[in-house]
Amino acid sequence: MQAIIEAIAEPRRREILRLVRATELPAGAIAAHFDDVTRPAVSQHLRTLREAGLVAERRDGTRRLYRARPEGLAGLREFLDGFWDERLDALRREAEIEERRPGGRGGGN
Amino acid sequence: MQAIIEAIAEPRRREILRLVRATELPAGAIAAHFDDVTRPAVSQHLRTLREAGLVAERRDGTRRLYRARPEGLAGLREFLDGFWDERLDALRREAEIEERRPGGRGGGN
DNA sequence: GGTAGACGTTAGTTGACACTTACGTTAGTA
DNA sequence: TACTAACGTAAGTGTCAACTAACGTCTACC
Numbered sequence: 001m002q003a004i005i006e007a008i009a010e011p012r013r014r015e016i017l018r019l020v021r022a023t024e025l026p027a028g029a030i031a032a033h034f035d036d037v038t039r040p041a042v043s044q045h046l047r048t049l050r051e052a053g054l055v056a057e058r059r060d061g062t063r064r065l066y067r068a069r070p071e072g073l074a075g076l077r078e079f080l081d082g083f084w085d086e087r088l089d090a091l092r093r094e095a096e097i098e099e100r101r102p103g104g105r106g107g108g109n
Numbered sequence: 110m111q112a113i114i115e116a117i118a119e120p121r122r123r124e125i126l127r128l129v130r131a132t133e134l135p136a137g138a139i140a141a142h143f144d145d146v147t148r149p150a151v152s153q154h155l156r157t158l159r160e161a162g163l164v165a166e167r168r169d170g171t172r173r174l175y176r177a178r179p180e181g182l183a184g185l186r187e188f189l190d191g192f193w194d195e196r197l198d199a200l201r202r203e204a205e206i207e208e209r210r211p212g213g214r215g216g217g218n
Numbered sequence: 219g220g221t222a223g224a225c226g227t228t229a230g231t232t233g234a235c236a237c238t239t240a241c242g243t244t245a246g247t248a
Numbered sequence: 249t250a251c252t253a254a255c256g257t258a259a260g261t262g263t264c265a266a267c268t269a270a271c272g273t274c275t276a277c278c
Binding site for chain 1: 177
């Protein structure tokens with residue numbers, strides 16, 4: 001969970017994710033897409049993404065092909081959804097308490 | 110967008126968000142919840158969260174009350190949803206291309 | 219007006235991390 | 249085997265952010 005958020009917190013890694021979102025790409029092609037960063041730097045980003053479960057790696061000769069793994073974002077998505085759900089639950093509880101109060105506004109919206 | 114992700118990338122800030130998710134709390138009460146960090150540090154976190162649109166601030170005398178603002182997470186949610194949607198679109202396009210190929214596998218799943 | 223309480227802000231320090239350069243590793247090829 | 253291509257890895261460097269200590273700012277209350 002922490003690894004996932006830290007991984008996508010870096011703009012460069014989000015850009016990499018977009019590159020391999022639809023197409024499988026070798027590390028070299030990914031690195032060639034950036035003209036202001038070296039290949040080893042991209043390699044390190046790919047490692048971070050892989051350890052966070054956000055990309056899958058496949059060997060093909062001397063090349064390593066990467067593709068996005070959207071399931072890896074499931075944890076983050078659940079965090080967001082859960083945040084919203086529990087927020088709604090809290091508001092609902094407060095509304096019920098309000099409703100039970102003598103002279104409560106009753107019907108409200 | 111970048112501000113939102115950086116804000117929730119810090120574990121301490123996520124904990125603060127959970128604290129004010131259902132209840133409105135003054136800064137002092139939030140700081141008192143942590144025994145390994147000083148009050149100014151919490152104050153700085155609250156500023157970061159506020160600038161990212163994740164919490165709302167309300168004055169009450171000398172106190173400042175904070176509450177979560179789930180709408181602030183909408184941008185991040187859209188990012189995740191969009192990521193999934195475009196991924197599915199890409200897979201669908203590939204499937205169509207496969208289908209048009211002479212001798213293509215046709216209806217496959 | 220003076221005092222106290224509840225905060226935010228500033229200056230300075232320290233640890234983490236993104237980056238580069240240099241090197242190591244593996245697979246294809248003559 | 250020797251050579252090359254496509255990578256990952258290690259060591260070192262600079263920058264940024266989370267933290268603390270000290271200070272400044274409001275508001276309530278006497």
